[in-house]
Amino acid sequence: MNSSELTTAVWELDEDEFPSDGSIQERARFLLRYAILAPSSHNSQPWRFAVRDGRIRIFADDARWLEVADHDKRELQISLGCAIENLCIAAEHFGFGYRIEYNDAGDGAPIATVTLHSDGTPSNIRPPGLFDQLTERYTSHDLFEERSLPQSTRDILRQCVVEDDVSLHLIEDSDQKRSIGELQAAADLRQMDDREYRKELGYWLGIGALGQPWLMARISQAVVTAFDLGDRESRNNSKLIRNAPVLGLLVTETDDPAARIKAGQVYERLALAASANSVATHPMSQILERPEKRDELGALAETGDDVPQHLFRLGYTDEPTDHTPRWPLETVLSTQP
Ligand SMILES: Cc1cc2nc3c(=O)[nH]c(=O)nc-3n(C[C@H](O)[C@H](O)[C@H](O)COP(=O)(O)O)c2cc1C
Incomplete structure (x- = not known):
């Protein structure tokens, strides 16, 4: 993966650009633009997608697995679950129904497959208004205010x-x-x-995955790795x-x-x-x-x-937080159908 491709432009998504008259494949690909906005540990974005008609296979990309921090792939699999949820929320918003199959991904097999169908009866499993939050959500690192949640x-x-x-x-x-x-x-x-843990964290900081500007990212990498x-x-x-x-x-x-x-x-x-x-x-x-x-x-x-x-x-916090970058969809989309 080329770190220079990491971009925050992916957050400027316009739902009016949904290709309503396009093929099912084109529409499925548009939904994946929302999937890649999901959170992931160290913003490693360990997903890869393959689309054939309305069938979307989701693969774990081991090249972006945090081998040291996440020795048993728990965080990798949770991160993939987050991307699948975004995909399903977007699918429902644009009128699709869907079915999810979970697989015990052996070598090279998808970890899950989401199949879209045209019966868009809402599943009613979610509170309303989540689609609008797909482009708003972010992780906050602030000290929260003392007030509790109602x-x-x-x-x-x-x-x-x-x-x-x-x-x-x-x-x-x-x-x-x-x-x-x-x-x-x-x-x-x-x-x-653990030096190896710091080296791994340093790598993700250094490529700017956690949202720091280039120079700060490099300084953070050097400091975290060395000390x-x-x-x-x-x-x-x-x-x-x-x-x-x-x-x-x-x-x-x-x-x-x-x-x-x-x-x-x-x-x-x-x-x-x-x-x-x-x-x-x-x-x-x-x-x-x-x-x-x-x-x-x-x-x-x-x-x-x-x-x-x-x-x-x-x-609760009032501190504004910028979105972290993502690899564009094209980078994580398999060209093989
Ligand atoms: C499985 C998982 C584990 C995470 N663990 C941490 C963590 O330990 N510390 C932290 O600050 N953020 C953690 N995050 C948040 C990610 O760093 C964050 O999602 C990523 O940088 C992308 O930023 P965003 O959520 O603002 O879009 C985790 C996220 C996921 C999905």
């Missing part, structure tokens, strides 16, 4: 969880948040102590967690790719619903990246037999 907003977030095997925990208890903050600090220290900033990171991140009015934790009954993709779909649905209600979202993955800390998180959040998949902060 019950009505928490109810909307809960309504986003319709998949049988995915559940949402909303954590507001200050003792629990303090303990999770301590876990975060310990996980940050461990991760930043163990664990102390600073752990202090900052544990404070972000302690002070967040609400922490969200998505858990699943099993820990297979399909469950993780579904968790990704739910996260994106929820992040878009949060955005529609002026609530900022911020995933925090370091605890989940360390198997022993992931178990401790499950015990702290009392998830029982369910497996923690995705942890994120929810809250």
Whole structure:
């Protein structure tokens, strides 16, 4: 992938350009312009798509897998789930129905296939207004205001969880948040102590994937790669967690790719619903990246037999945040039908 192709122009999407009279293939490709706006860990965008008629196959691109941070591909699969959710929201908006098949992607096989059909009866699985948020949503790294989320907003977030095997925990208890903050600090220290982890993070910072201008991106890469900033990171991140009015934790009954993709779909649905209600979202993955800390998180959040998949902060902030760049659709679209 050529880093010079990363661009924020992809966010300037005009729905009036939908090719209503075009072939099903052209229309399906237009929907994918929304899929690539999805969040992904380190903005690695580990997706690749192949379109044949109304059949869209979604592949994981291992060249953009975070091999060190994400050793078991949990974040990669969640990120793909986010892209699939954007695709389905756009499909419904433009009058399509769809069916999703989840595959246990072996070598070279798609991780999921979305098949569009012309019966556009809305699935009613989502709160209204999410399509408009596809081009608005962003991840916030700010310290959130102290005020909590009103019950009505928490109810909307809960309504986003319709998949049988995915559940949402909303954590507001200050003792629990303090303990999770301590876990975060310990996980940050461990991760930043690992040169390979810092090198990988440095790479994504350096190519500008996290949205910094060229010079700042290069300086960040040099600093992160050379120095163990664990102390600073752990202090900052544990404070972000302690002070967040609400922490969200998505858990699943099993820990297979399909469950993780579904968790990704739910996260994106929820992040878009949060955005529609002026609530900022911020995933925090370091605890989940360390198997022993992931178990401790499950015990702290009392998830029982369910497996923690995705942890994120929810809250309010006035700070404006710019969109991060993406590789254009053409770069991640397979030319093979
Ligand atoms: C599975 C997953 C894990 C993520 N983990 C983190 C994280 O640990 N820390 C963080 O600041 N952002 C995290 N993010 C947010 C990404 O960095 C963000 O989505 C990406 O940079 C694109 O920016 P955007 O969400 O503003 O479009 C994560 C996102 C996903 C989907």
